[in-house]
Amino acid sequence: MEKIERYRKIFGKNFSISLPTEKIWTIRTNTLKISVESLIKKLNERGCTIEQIPFYKEGLWVKAPYNLSYSIEHILGYFFIQNASSMIPALVLNPKKSETILDLCAAPGAKTTQIAAMMKNEGVIVANDVERERLKALRGNLQRCGVMNVVVTNMDGTKFWQTGLKFDKILLDVPCTGTGTLIPRVLKSVNKNSIARLSKLQKKLLISATKCLNDNGIIVYSTCSLEPEENEENVDFAVRKLGLTIEKIKIDNLNFMPALTEWEGKRFVNEIVNAIRIVPTERMEGFFICKLRKF
Amino acid sequence: MQIKKILSKKEIEELEKLIEKNYGVKISLRDYLVFTSKEKIWIATKECAKIFSLNILINSAGLNFGKIRKGKIHLTIEGSQIVGRYASKNVVFINKNSAEKFLKGSDVKAEKEINCEYGNFVIVKSEDEILGSSLFLKDKIKNLIPKSRRTIRF
Numbered sequence: 322m323e324k325i326e327r328y329r330k331i332f333g334k335n336f337s338i339s340l341p342t343e344k345i346w347t348i349r350t351n352t353l354k355i356s357v358e359s360l361i362k363k364l365n366e367r368g369c370t371i372e373q374i375p376f377y378k379e380g381l382w383v384k385a386p387y388n389l390s391y392s393i394e395h396i397l398g399y400f401f402i403q404n405a406s407s408m409i410p411a412l413v414l415n416p417k418k419s420e421t422i423l424d425l426c427a428a429p430g431a432k433t434t435q436i437a438a439m440m441k442n443e444g445v446i447v448a449n450d451v452e453r454e455r456l457k458a459l460r461g462n463l464q465r466c467g468v469m470n471v472v473v474t475n476m477d478g479t480k481f482w483q484t485g486l487k488f489d490k491i492l493l494d495v496p497c498t499g500t501g502t503l504i505p506r507v508l509k510s511v512n513k514n515s516i517a518r519l520s521k522l523q524k525k526l527l528i529s530a531t532k533c534l535n536d537n538g539i540i541v542y543s544t545c546s547l548e549p550e551e552n553e554e555n556v557d558f559a560v561r562k563l564g565l566t567i568e569k570i571k572i573d574n575l576n577f578m579p580a581l582t583e584w585e586g587k588r589f590v591n592e593i594v595n596a597i598r599i600v601p602t603e604r605m606e607g608f609f610i611c612k613l614r615k616f
Numbered sequence: 617m618q619i620k621k622i623l624s625k626k627e628i629e630e631l632e633k634l635i636e637k638n639y640g641v642k643i644s645l646r647d648y649l650v651f652t653s654k655e656k657i658w659i660a661t662k663e664c665a666k667i668f669s670l671n672i673l674i675n676s677a678g679l680n681f682g683k684i685r686k687g688k689i690h691l692t693i694e695g696s697q698i699v700g701r702y703a704s705k706n707v708v709f710i711n712k713n714s715a716e717k718f719l720k721g722s723d724v725k726a727e728k729e730i731n732c733e734y735g736n737f738v739i740v741k742s743e744d745e746i747l748g749s750s751l752f753l754k755d756k757i758k759n760l761i762p763k764s765r766r767t768i769r770f
Contacts, residue, residue, distance in 0.1 A: 354697070391767045392767070393715070393719060393745065393767060395767075396719060396765055396767045397693065397697075397745060397746075397747070398693075398694070421663075443661055443663075444661065444663050445664050445666070445667060447667060456676075460675075460676050461764060463679075464680055464692070464694060465693075465765070467679060467694045467697065467698075469648070469660050469678050469679045470660070470661040470663065470664065470678075471664075471677070472664050472667045472674055472676075472677040472678075473674070473675040473676045474672060474674060474675055476672075484670065485670070486667070486670065486672070
């Protein structure tokens with residue numbers, strides 16, 4: 322109950338935790354292997370009902386009479402099972418073929434494979450993750466999706482800057498409490514200490530990412546956490562201490578709310594309203610996304 | 617990942633010839649960085665080379681294309697999908713039921729064969745899907761789909 326009250330302070334008094342009543346899969350078409358139209362046709366032929374995600378035509382909500390993760394289309398790499406909210410950071414990053422991209426906390430690779438597809442398998446992405454075990458999933462997903470433009474590294478992200486590598490754009494989808502998923506087990510396990518510990522790590526990752534960024538480069542900072550300490554507080558830190566600026570996010574047909582301007586007596590920088598929060602619903606996880614530029 | 621060797625232009629041409637000899641299709645790999653690690657062949661974009669040239673430990677890079685075994689080439693599912701669309705040799709078609717069994721890991725029988733050689737690797741297709749590459753024997757297609765890529769049900 323304490324958490325609900327906390328989240329009502331963020332999202333308003335009508336906020337409630339509603340878990341899905343029916344299984345709806347959210348998938349992203351892997352355009353490196355198949356067109357959206359062909360995938361929809363194949364899934365329709367197998368008895369699926371499909372709705373395109375309003376803000377991203379490659380994203381599909383699918384009602385399927387079988388387990389999609391064991392389907393031939395999944396095995397052959399035609400799609401990636403990925404929450405709609407988690408498709409937004411790569412859209413905000415808007416990678417170009419000519420740019421050098423870093424995905425600092427990449428495993429298991431949903432966003433890395435999305436970025437690779439957006440770059441049409443050209444240019445280069447460095448996908449890093451500190452956890453060796455999670456790299457297996459990342460490598461498997463890169464292979465399944467037919468990705469050729471990724472180099473995988475296994476380094477502590479907080480020390481990645483020591484490589485001396487510089488990037489035009491960095492996706493910083495940091496490890497977080499995951500409270501945006503609204504999974505009861507996750508909500509139960511999160512407490513003040515775990516939030517504080519992760520918030521500290523996230524700031525260290527922001528420092529490292531900033532050092533790896535070219536001048537005029539972009540960092541997209543994202544979490545699937547609802548906690549202001551992991552979101553607004555860290556972005557406020559990036560502006561005040563690291564000298565980054567926050568840019569407005571423009572995505573057509575996306576419902577979001579602006580980031581909080583204050584939390585528990587602490588006032589954040591004015592430009593924080595350019596960062597966005599996705600309100601958790603049955604179909605979309607709660608997410609926080611901020612586009613930062615280094616001058 | 618221990619990168620054993622980055623293939624030279626000449627070695628890439630030899631690989632292209634091997635693919636043509638085995639699958640009857642000419643594909644161009646010269647715009648890619650092609651390298652070997654153990655016995656596997658990997659393909660990556662040329663831009664990946666600038667990361668290779670730095671002194672950082674690389675875990676993996678690019679796409680696992682296949683393995684060369686005694687002058688024959690065993691393609692991965694993704695390698696098969698690249699080569700298979702226009703392949704005119706060592707291609708088999710299986711029906712939908714066999715495709716289901718094949719992706720569960722079973723050996724299957726070919727419904728249609730295109731210029732297949734016994735004891736060579738063949739690209740396995742079902743309708744418009746390219747399912748991977750396996751070994752063509754006299755009485756069956758020996759399943760070589762890795763366990764991690766097998767399905768339980770459709």
